[in-house]
Each structure stands twice: as C-alpha cells, then as structure tokens.
Amino acid sequence: METKTGVFICSGCEIGNCINAELTRNVATDEYKVANAVIHPALCSPEGYDLILNNIAENKLDAVLIAACSPRVKTNVFDFNENILLERVNLREQLAWCFEPNDEDTQMAADDYLRMGLAKVKTIKIPTPYIAENISSQILVAGGGVSGMSAAIEGAKAGYTVHLVEKENTLGGKQKDMYKQYPSEAPFNKLTEPVLGNMLDEIKKYNNIEVYTSTAIQEINGEPGAFDVKLQNGSVQELRVGAVVAAMGWKPYNPNNLTHLGYGKSKNVITIVEFEKKVKENPDLKLPKNILFIQCAGSRDKDHLPYCSSYCCSTSLKQTKYIRDLSPDSSVFVVYKDIRTLGLGEEFYKEVQKDDQVFFTKGEIDEVFVQEENIEIKVKETLLGEDISLSVDLVILATGMIPASTEDLNLNYRQGKGLPELKYNFSDSHFICFPYETRRTGIYAAGSVRSPMDISACLEDASGAMFKAIQCIEATKRGEAVHPRSGDKSFPELFMDRCADCKRCTEECPFGAYDETEKGTPLPNTSRCRRCGICLGSCPERIISFSDYSINSISAMIKAVEIPDEFEEKPRILVFVCENDAYPAMDMAGIKRLKYSSYVRVIPVRCLGSINKVWISDALSCGYDGILQIGCKPGDDYQCHFIHGSELTQTRSENFQETLQSMMLEPERISTEFVEITDYHKIPELINNYVEIIEDIGPNPFKDM
C-alpha cells in the first residue's frame, strides 16, 4: 500500500532566508504529488509540533518528512506515534548554515535533499523488532576475583540473578594472596585490610547470587538474551543467561624473562606478587636489612611489556609501608622510571616519602651482580646526576600484568572461543566511546582482563560492565540494538533464496553475528547484531537489508538527485558520510558557519563498511562526477565504531577501482577520507579540495546517457 506522506518544511533558523521554501515545497507537490506539504516558521515550536500532529490526524498520514534541522537534534520534539514513519532532511546544519544564501546552487541542493528524503520514505518501512524467544534476565559472571565478585554484587543489588563461576576451588582470585591493600579512601595514608573478606560476606547475603567454584565453562552458545551455557563440575549443568560479564583477571608477567635483573639467579630476587604471598602466609617473617624495589621491571619496555600496568607502583609503595611497619630496622630503596600513583593515591606516596628510611631515586638499572648473600646493583642516570651503587639483601621486582585468557569462555562462535583482543592481548573494547563493549555483543569485559588496573579501578569497572550487561538484556527484550546504535529496532534480513554461500557476511561481520553451515550458508544470531550494515555492504548478491536501510533505499536516494548536464558545469559529488563521527563533524562545521561547496549531496551511512558496490555503480551510471566517502579512522587504536568498517572500505576500494576501470573512468572519481568528530574545521577544505580535483578531471561521461 502506498505510504501517505506529509512534508513539513521549516523556514526558521535562517533556512527561509537562504532558500525559497515555496520552490522546495513544489518539489513535493508537483514532482512527488504530495497532498500535504506545509511550510512553517518554527516547526519545533509548540505550534509547529501541533501543526504536524493535527495534520497526521486529519489527513491520516502514515509518514512524515521533516525538512528542518539535523536529525541529530530535537529528537525529543520530533517524536510521534511509533506507527508513523519519520524521516528528516537536514536543511539547516548541512545547507542553510554552510552554503551561500539565495544562490541557485543552494536552492538546487535543498530541492535535491527533499527529493532524496521523499525517495527514501517510499522505500523504507518502520522496523518490526526481532525479539528472541525465552529471553533470560540472568547474568553469567566468569571469574571469581574481585572484579567478578563485585560485578555479581552489583547485579544482585539491581535485582538480577547472577551465576558467578570460578574455576578454582574458592572465590578471591589474586586477593587470596594479598596481605594488605593500598588505601582507596581519604585520608589515603593507611593501608587497609583486603576487600575480599567483606565481599565474601556480602555475596552470602544475596540469595540471587549462585556461586559455582571448581567449575569450568564448557560451552556458551546463542545470543544476547538467550545464551545457553554449559557448566562442568563433575556433572554438566545447563543455564540460560541474557548476558555475560567476563572477569578472568590477569597473570603476572613471567619473571623468567627478567634474568638481567637477577631473577632466577638468586632466591633473594623475587617479584612483588611473590613477596605479597610470602608475607600473607607468614607476617612474622624476618625481613632483611636492605631491600630494593625495581619499578617497571619488564614494563614500559619494548622488549617486554610496552605498557604501564598501573598497579605496580602502588603495590611497591604498599609493600614499602608494611615492610617498615613489620621490620623497623629495614631500609627500603626504590628505583623507578616514574612513580605513577593514580588520582589521590599520590597522598599515600607522599606519606611513604616522609619515612627517612625509605629512599626513592629515579634511575636506570645498569647491572645486577648476584653474590652469595647480597646483591650489588648499579644504577645510572639518577636524579643525583651521577651513577650510584646499592648493596642490598633482597630485590623485589615490580612486574606488570598480562591479561588472563578469555578462551575459557568457550564461546561457540565461528571466530573463536575467546574474546578478540587488542594489540597487548587485553580484551577488546572501543575504549574511546564505550568501554566494556567487546566485539561479542552481550559479553562485557571487566577488570584487568580488559585493561591493566588496580583494585579500586577493578571495582568501578565491574559495576560498569555489569550495568552494560543489564542494559543489553533490557534492550534485547525490547528488540533494540546496544551501542553504538542503541535503540535501533531494525535488523538484517536475508533473502536466502539468492544466497551464494560465499561467506563474505559471516567473515566480515565484526561481531560474530553469523554462524554458518558446513556449506557456508549464514545462520544469523540476530541479537548479536549491532546493526552496522557491514554485511549489507559485503554481500555481492545484495540480499541483506534492514527495513529502514537497504540497497534499494540508498539507491533510490542516489537516483533522486537531479544531475545537471555537462554544459551546466555544475558537478555533482555524492558524499557517503559515516553517522558516527563524520556526520556530526559536518553538522558542527555548519554550526560554526564554515562554508563549502554546494555541489555535494550527502547520504549518511551506518558505517563506511556498509557501502555496497552497487551504490557506487548506481551513482556513476547516474552521472555523479565523484564519490567521496568520509568515515572514522581505521587502525589498531581504532575509532571506527564498528571495529573494521573503515578498514574494509580501504580493502574494498580495490573492487571499487575495478568498477571504475570497467566503466573506463578515472580512479580519482572515488576517494575516501577519515575524520574524527573534532575535525569539523577540516570539512570545508576536504570537500572543496575534492570538488577541485573533480572539476579538473571534468564531467563524468555517463552524465547524459
């Protein structure tokens, strides 16, 4: 059935002074035969809102096209009945505020944008959400250290049933071997008892926490809302949970790699982890007279761990403090690259510095000579400006942390059993915009498996991950996506009759949403999907679509633009703009009133990775002179919100170049740029430069065909 659409054009916020809104309305009424097309001076005002609402009711509209400000703003105002299809055309930030007012080209752009909006409305539908069957609100926490226990407590407090699984025979993780804890509260000058005791007591108070010790996760199948978990502890126990918190913790860096610091050459060279355990087991231990801490032992070192583990400085300070308390005759030396105490932890550092039997110096360990009972250390580049030698009885190496393996999750995903990892093997997350998110939807990493961190940070992290898990369950119940398209109810639908079993979608989905048959046929797990559209971009058969984002809807927008003929010398540049960083950057350029060429026609895309080759050939055969793709930066410290969408665009550009070659077109007719959200000031130069390149090449020969 034909959609009955109402068009509402706002002439406020300079739009009416920039274009002739009447002419733009004529596009709707004359070309698209829209019966209800209205111009209003402030659509977002109460009167404007009422006008739209009354129009919907009187004319029984089922779609509303608002041509006004950016779709990123006033979303609370332009919010109608959920059965009304809403599409917004950006005539403010990306037109009136960045193009010359009352100019022929600006008017042409406004008319084209309205055409594109109307063409889109004709080809999209309101999404009907996918809701998995038998959704569970229970949560699995993998790992019973402080992060896992804390996550479980937070989940239980929020009223969710939590299954806390630990492979060892007791809860506690590394805390079991902890003698004292670094202060985490004002006045930050006293060591505290480890939090473990209190946490164990607290866990007992909640009857919605099920603890499983000596238990392994044999398998996790399914998707958010409906993960089927098999636990193995003699017998197999099956659970259904809605989300998972992965809190596997960390392992100390292998000190056997630190022989240059004396490890393995003397029993009197040990690590901070070994020392803590020793004191915990025997606090009456006789401590030697002279003790040296070597900070960053194998950390911030390109041959070992290149990063800072953030807990080792505070641990050495803590140990220094209790050494002095337990053994007033002992002196402590600390040689460091930098002392890094986080936040108010600096107060404790100052407290330790007050002790005149504790000596701190910056310096580099030059040599370590292990003799029978004592150890000689040469330190160079010290703060004193000269090399020093120390003779000590015990060396404690402040070694860093490496993340525990997440393979123990035993995920039954085609991409592997564990969580994908960043460069240093920490579980992946988009650390810039949304920590805790891993590349496996519904599974949230917490604590030092996610990033090196100390106990207070782990406790905070555990709450964050648990809240994300809860958010995921609730969103899944409503059939909505989680970050970064939170609230999106659309999902990929596959027209399987034409599937060629090529496996591109299963291989390129960054979130492992597709399993596959032996033959390679995709088996979607819809709730794992983040709605990026990368599979839509990858599918050569063009059989993947969303109800409001599809091959047809974008093709219709591309084709709706009126392409001037070559003699008019008005090139048309199609700009695919990623909605995550590039589109807001373009809006911001408008807000700052930065001007750029009005020859561009912008189409927002969910991710550059969602651009299907067919859109490129459609645009070129329609006569666009150039295609510019603007997306988030690719790379290891990725900013691409869909992990590798931007990278895929680069890989696929070979395909695009083939399209150009087959059409005998110049390679410059497709170009890709990457921007951050803060790069709005680069937008005019980036667009204008590309327009110049295209003007130099000349018009697309397909223009008049």
Ligand code: SF4
């Ligand atoms: S839309 Fe993105 S997350 Fe969803 S299945 Fe396709 S590629 Fe995977």
Ligand code: SF4
């Ligand atoms: S990319 Fe398309 S054709 Fe290939 S397996 Fe996936 S759905 Fe089938």
